[in-house]
Structures are given as C-alpha cells and as structure tokens.
Amino acid sequence: MLYRLVRYLLADPMTRASLRLRRRIRRSWKRTARLHHLTVTDRTPTTAGQLTAPNGRPEPRVIAPAIRTRVDRVGVTIRMRTLPGIGPVELGEAVSYLAATWKCPRVSVQVDKPGWLVLRAVHTDPLTRPVDYTPTGAAPTGKDLWTWPVGTDEYAAPVLQPLNEVPGMTIGGLPGYGKTSLINSFIARLAPSGAVQFAVVDGKASAAAQSDYTDLADRLFRFVGSDLEEANRFFHEMVDLHARRTEHSRAMLGTQNMWQVGPSATWPWLVLVIDEAYTFFREQKGSDPQTKKRAALAAENVRLVEHLVRQGRSAGILVILATQKVTGDALPTSIRDVCSVSLSFAQRTTDAAVAALGEDIRNWPDASPLLLQDPEYVGVASMLTPKRVGFLRVRTPYLSAADAGRIARETAHLTRDPATLLPPPPQGTDFTKAA
Numbered sequence: 300m301l302y303r304l305v306r307y308l309l310a311d312p313m314t315r316a317s318l319r320l321r322r323r324i325r326r327s328w329k330r331t332a333r334l335h336h337l338t339v340t341d342r343t344p345t346t347a348g349q350l351t352a353p354n355g356r357p358e359p360r361v362i363a364p365a366i367r368t369r370v371d372r373v374g375v376t377i378r379m380r381t382l383p384g385i386g387p388v389e390l391g392e393a394v395s396y397l398a399a400t401w402k403c404p405r406v407s408v409q410v411d412k413p414g415w416l417v418l419r420a421v422h423t424d425p426l427t428r429p430v431d432y433t434p435t436g437a438a439p440t441g442k443d444l445w446t447w448p449v450g451t452d453e454y455a456a457p458v459l460q461p462l463n464e465v466p467g468m469t470i471g472g473l474p475g476y477g478k479t480s481l482i483n484s485f486i487a488r489l490a491p492s493g494a495v496q497f498a499v500v501d502g503k504a505s506a507a508a509q510s511d512y513t514d515l516a517d518r519l520f521r522f523v524g525s526d527l528e529e530a531n532r533f534f535h536e537m538v539d540l541h542a543r544r545t546e547h548s549r550a551m552l553g554t555q556n557m558w559q560v561g562p563s564a565t566w567p568w569l570v571l572v573i574d575e576a577y578t579f580f581r582e583q584k585g586s587d588p589q590t591k592k593r594a595a596l597a598a599e600n601v602r603l604v605e606h607l608v609r610q611g612r613s614a615g616i617l618v619i620l621a622t623q624k625v626t627g628d629a630l631p632t633s634i635r636d637v638c639s640v641s642l643s644f645a646q647r648t649t650d651a652a653v654a655a656l657g658e659d660i661r662n663w664p665d666a667s668p669l670l671l672q673d674p675e676y677v678g679v680a681s682m683l684t685p686k687r688v689g690f691l692r693v694r695t696p697y698l699s700a701a702d703a704g705r706i707a708r709e710t711a712h713l714t715r716d717p718a719t720l721l722p723p724p725p726q727g728t729d730f731t732k733a734a
C-alpha cells in the first residue's frame with residue numbers, strides 16, 4: 300500500500316490518470332468479465348470442492364481470464380490469458396463496452412503469443428494531440444534508414460512502416476490535412492544520409508520558390524513544377540536512369556536487387572515525390588492541337604510512372620504519389636494498384652476512402668478516413684500496416700518550415716544527381732523506348 304501511495308504521489312499527472320485507470324480495471328475485473336460474457340463456467344468438480352461441498356456436489360466455477368497490467372503515461376496495457384471460447388473475436392466484440400465501463404476513450408485488442416491477448420486502454424486520445432517533429436540531423440543507418448516511423452497510433456504506440464522493397468506509396472486526403480507536411484518530415488528525417496537522394500515533381504507550383512517544398516529545395520537533386528512537358532522530360536530521365544541502374548547493378552552491387560546490400564552514397568535510394576499527381580496524369584478532353592498534345596503527354600506520363608513503380612524497386616527507386624483524391628480519374632488504377640503502402644488523411648466520400656485504402660476499409664468503419672473530417676484530425680491518417688489486422692489511425696508528427704530549412708541547409712552538401720554516379724551511357728542510347 301505504502302509503495303503504491305508513494306508511486307502515485309511521485310508520478311506526473313498523466314501517469315496518475317493511468318494508475319487510477321488500472322485500479323478501476325483490476326478492482327472490477329471479475330465482475331466486468333462476467334457482465335460482458337468473458338467468463339467460462341467449469342462444471343467439473345475439483346477434489347477439494349467435492350470434499351468441502353455440503354452434499355459433495357460443488358457449484359460450477361465461473362472463471363474470468365487471468366490478467367496482468369502495466370502502466371505508462373497514456374494508459375494501461377493488459378496481458379490476458381485466453382480461455383476456451385474467449386479469444387480475440389469475443390474480446391473484439393466487447394471492447395467498446397469495456398471502454399464505457401472503464402470510462403476511457405478507447406480499448407483495443409491484439410493477439411500476443413499463443414494463449415495470450417494484449418488489451419490496451421488509454422485515458423486520453425493520442426490522435427487529437429498534435430506532435431511536433433524536431434529532426435536531430437543525425438543520419439539514420441542500417442534498418443533505421445528504411446524503417447519509417449510514420450507516427451503514433453490511437454493507443455500512443457509507434458507505427459513503423461518498413462519501406463525496403465516498397466515500389467510505391469500513395470498519400471491521399473482532402474486539402475489542408477497534412478499530405479505535404481508528412482512528405483516534408485519524411486524527407487527531413489532521411490536528408491542527413493548521403494544514401495538517399497530526393498526529387499520532387501509538384502503539380503501545385505510552377506517553381507521551387509512557390510512550392511511547399513521550398514524549404515527543402517537545397518536537398519533535392521531535382522525540383523520540377525507543374526509544367527506537363529517539363530515533368531514528362533523528367534519522367535523520361537528517371538526511366539532512363541532506371542534502365543542504366545539495371546544494366547550496371549550486377550557489376551557495381553554484385554546483385555540485381557539493391558535491397559540485398561542496402562543503399563549507399565554511391566548507389567543511393569531514390570525517393571521520387573509526385574505531389575498533386577493528378578496534374579500530370581489527368582485526361583485532357585478536346586480536339587484542338589494544344590489539348591491533343593497535352594493528352595499525349597499525360598498518357599505518356601502514366602506509362603512512364605507506371606513503369607517506375609512496377610520495375611523500380613530492385614533498382615532502389617521509391618515513388619511517393621500524393622493527391623487529394625486517389626480515385627481512378629485522378630490517379631490511374633494501373634499506378635495506384637501497384638503501390639503497396641497507402642495512407643489517407645480525411646476523405647469526404649466512401650468512394651474516395653475505398654479508392655485510397657481499398658475495399659476492406661468498408662469492414663473497418665472505426666478507422667475510416669471519413670471520420671477524420673475535423674480540424675482536430677489535421678495530421679491524422681488511416682493506414683494499413685503489415686503487422687496488424689485491419690486499419691489503424693496514425694497521428695503524424697509536424698515539422699516546422701524553420702526545421703525543414705535548417706536540415707536542408709545542413710545537408711545540402713550531400714545532394715547528388717544519381718545519374719552522375721553511374722558510368723556514362725554510350726552516345727545515342729534511348730532507354731525510354733523500351734519502357
């Protein structure tokens with residue numbers, strides 16, 4: 300008792316709230332479990348029961364799952380033994396009632412090792428609390444380089460997304476909900492590593508100075524604005540670069556797949572960001588020569604970018620496509636469907652949510668981006684993660700323009716055009732015809 304009292308008095312207000320929540324959970328667990336049908340009835344009499352029962356027939360025993368609890372600043376983690384007929388499905392159905400009983404905004408359930416489940420009860424909603432990101436300027440190395448800390452989930456646990464072997468990623472969401480900020484912080488985290496080079500094609504701005512990426516401009520080996528022809532030339536260059544990398548990879552890396560050896564300063568991971576992607580792919584309607592020319596460029600852009608997403612992974616190319624709507628009219632499905640990581644900030648319609656995250660989002664209404672249409676959820680995205688069943692919502696950290704600028708200035712000397720790191724091509728070669 301004394302230990303608990305001292306611990307409570309020494310704790311900060313957040314941890315105290317967690318300690319109170321734990322007390323509520325533990326004190327009422329047996330009753331709560333019974334009320335929510337999380338108990339089993341054992342009718343087999345024990346020897347002791349037979350000896351002590353007045354007529355030798357003891358009452359059936361009602362058993363609640365054994366629990367162990369651990370407290371942190373945001374809530375309580377409960378490890379629970381499964382019982383016959385009481386597993387993740389039964390707990391999943393009960394979580395909203397448990398949250399109401401324990402008076403906390405959210406309770407989740409996950410499968411731990413066989414025979415154990417983990418419940419997480421939080422007393423504050425971590426999604427509604429903005430988180431700032433201050434890059435340290437230290438270069439991530441090894442696995443850290445390609446393991447992206449996207450943010451924290453609805454239970455304040457870190458969300459890590461491995462990006463090695465990922466060819467493409469889509470980021471959708473209504474304007475002003477955080478797509479560009481997320482990409483900026485993604486670049487700022489990796490910028491101190493010479494093993495990554497970045498290019499941005501921004502459909503919203505005609506020049507870097509007017510773009511949302513202006514603070515990071517010094518760390519981009521190329522910035523291309525909204526001009527369709529200029530973007531088309533750049534996509535040609537990237538397809539050409541991909542072909543040259545494929546040609547030289549065995550000689551330079553000893554393998555056809557860069558991810559077997561990892562990126563390096565001489566063979567950097569190429570991150571190609573295409574923001575407001577629909578600008579470059581949109582179908583153009585009209586029969587005048589100017590429109591026809593634009594239509595041909597847009598169709599070719601689709602073909603070139605699709606080639607990069609389909610084939611660029613082993614050469615070390617990641618394409619990030621950001622657009623407000625990820626529906627087929629804005630982002631061709633031939634490109635969208637080969638992107639293996641998808642995030643969506645707020646969306647206004649179910650069709651847009653399904654286009655951004657796939658049909659399965661209909662089965663997870665709690666995680667739907669439709670529910671993120673609230674200023675409190677600026678910077679919160681829904682995503683599918685490899686380690687969890689279903690979708691989760693992630694609070695992404697916010698990077699200030701000043702920090703982005705500082706990192707870009709400090710790391711500008713690492714910027715290299717990746718084409719210059721390969722042996723020069725023979726005169727007159729045009730690889731893009733093959734694409």
Ligand SMILES: Nc1ncnc2c1ncn2[C@@H]1O[C@H](COP(=O)(O)OP(=O)(O)OP(=O)(O)O)[C@@H](O)[C@H]1O
Nearest residue numbers: 429473474475476477478479480677678695696697
């Ligand atoms: N993670 C975040 N946490 C808190 N606030 C954020 C976050 N991300 C963005 N914001 C706020 O939202 C504003 C708009 O963000 P951002 O420009 O990234 O949106 P967007 O989705 O790219 O919009 P658009 O489609 O118009 O480019 C930012 O200026 C910032 O004030």
